[in-house]
Amino acid sequence: MRTRIKICGLTREADIDVAVAAGADALGFVLWPGSERAIDPDRLAQLAARVPAFVARVGLFVDQDPEFVRRCAPYLDLIQFHGDEPPEACRQAPRAWIKALRMRESIDLHAAAEAYREARALLLDAYRPGVPGGTGEVFDWSRIPASLAKPVILAGGLTPDNVGEAVRRVRPFAVDVSGGVEATRGIKDPAKLRAFIEHVNLTPES
């Protein structure tokens, strides 16, 4: 099966156009104000209107007020919960959702897959204490079980240089990247973005 590709942290129309033309399956918008890639709901409405049909618009939230999530929902196809949201909170989401899990040492992915069983997928990201995500750090992919009850979206420090190996080793349902295809925070580099997507698509088993 082809590995799906999500490009996260979009803040500009031009970057959306490049990602879509290069073949991205999903585009992520950071609605968490603590991020340097954050946009507000008005900007989300503008950027979401730029995304054509059949490319998913994903809203990233970190332990935020459900009312704020509801306000953003009309412009989103999928919600990415990237904080410590418990399963009960995720279940109240106004859209289909995925749950990001940070790979702290004690994590039990099988238990998490059961707890978050209504999630469309689990996104696995590197763990750095005090930072919810987008760290640009890679975690040890061998910690991912060969079989998990939920589709895996691999994230954390992916780049055009390592994503081929990541896909070969993990065989995830999808990969997600932010910092690895940026020129500067929140601004994508078209060449890196195209190279990233090309490396995923050219990798055997993808």
Ligand SMILES: O=C(O)c1ccccc1N[C@@H]1O[C@H](COP(=O)(O)O)[C@@H](O)[C@H]1O
């Ligand atoms: O991108 C952010 O600023 C961000 C902020 C808070 C939580 C998650 C965030 N991004 C997500 O983190 C992973 C890994 O990003 P990177 O490729 O290592 O830069 C990815 O899922 C982003 O969507």
